Amino acid sequence: MKIIGLDVGSKTIGVAVSDALGWTAQGLTTIKWDENNLESADEELKNIIEEHEIGKAIIGLPKNMNGTIGERGEASQRYAEHVEKVHGIPVSLWDERLTTVAAERVLLEADMSRKKRKKVIDKMAAVMILQGYLDQK
Numbered sequence: 218m219k220i221i222g223l224d225v226g227s228k229t230i231g232v233a234v235s236d237a238l239g240w241t242a243q244g245l246t247t248i249k250w251d252e253n254n255l256e257s258a259d260e261e262l263k264n265i266i267e268e269h270e271i272g273k274a275i276i277g278l279p280k281n282m283n284g285t286i287g288e289r290g291e292a293s294q295r296y297a298e299h300v301e302k303v304h305g306i307p308v309s310l311w312d313e314r315l316t317t318v319a320a321e322r323v324l325l326e327a328d329m330s331r332k333k334r335k336k337v338i339d340k341m342a343a344v345m346i347l348q349g350y351l352d353q354k
Contacts, residue, residue, distance in 0.1 A: 218272035221265065222347025224313065224339050225276060225296050227252045230262075231339030233347045234269050239354065242347035244340040245269075252292060255299045266304055274300055277313030277346040309350070316345040 222242055224231035230248040235241065245265065250258035265271070276297045279289045286294070293310065301308040320341035329337075 219269050220273045220275060220347065220351070221269070221271045222311075222343045222350065223274060223276045223296075223300075224316070224342040224346055225252075225293050226339060227292070229339045230258055231341070231343035232262075232265060233340065233343035234265075234271070235347060235351060239351055242344045242351060244337070244344045247336070247339045252296075255296060256303075259303055262300070263304060266306065272306060274304070274306055274308045275311050275347055275350045276300065276308055277316060277342065278310035279313050282314065311346050311350045313342070313346050313349075316342045316349070320345055 218239070219237055220235040220239060222233040222235070228249065228251075230250055232245045232248060233242045234245050236243070248258045248261050274297075276293055278286070278293050281287050281290075297308045297310055300306070317338065320338055324333075324338065324341060
């Protein structure tokens with residue numbers, strides 16, 4: 218069963234997909250969306266879920282450093298409920314503290330320009346969220 222990893226931001230959703238054995242996560246795309254309209258990414262996400270035969274979703278849960286859930290975390294929880302209901306697949310939330318920072322560091326070490334980093338940072342964060350989940354399994 219393949220698993221999809223999502224890094225949900227206010228304007229974009231980074232998307233990563235696992236291999237069929239659930240060992241590795243590969244960055245797939247970034248979906249542009251409007252967080253005030255939970256349905257705005259449904260069509261694109263539905264196509265990805267069908268094309269890759271996804272059986273589960275992992276959504277990054279941005280917690281505060283003290284472990285509490287803030288506004289961004291609540292937004293991720295709302296989106297997780299929406300994905301489960303609309304797409305009919307189980308969803309787990311994964312603590313994503315510092316994944317965007319780690320993704321930025323990886324891209325900086327790869328000497329990627331700021332412009333290019335901006336285009337792939339969400340996808341890279343989705344890979345780190347999904348890979349963290351896969352490694353823990």
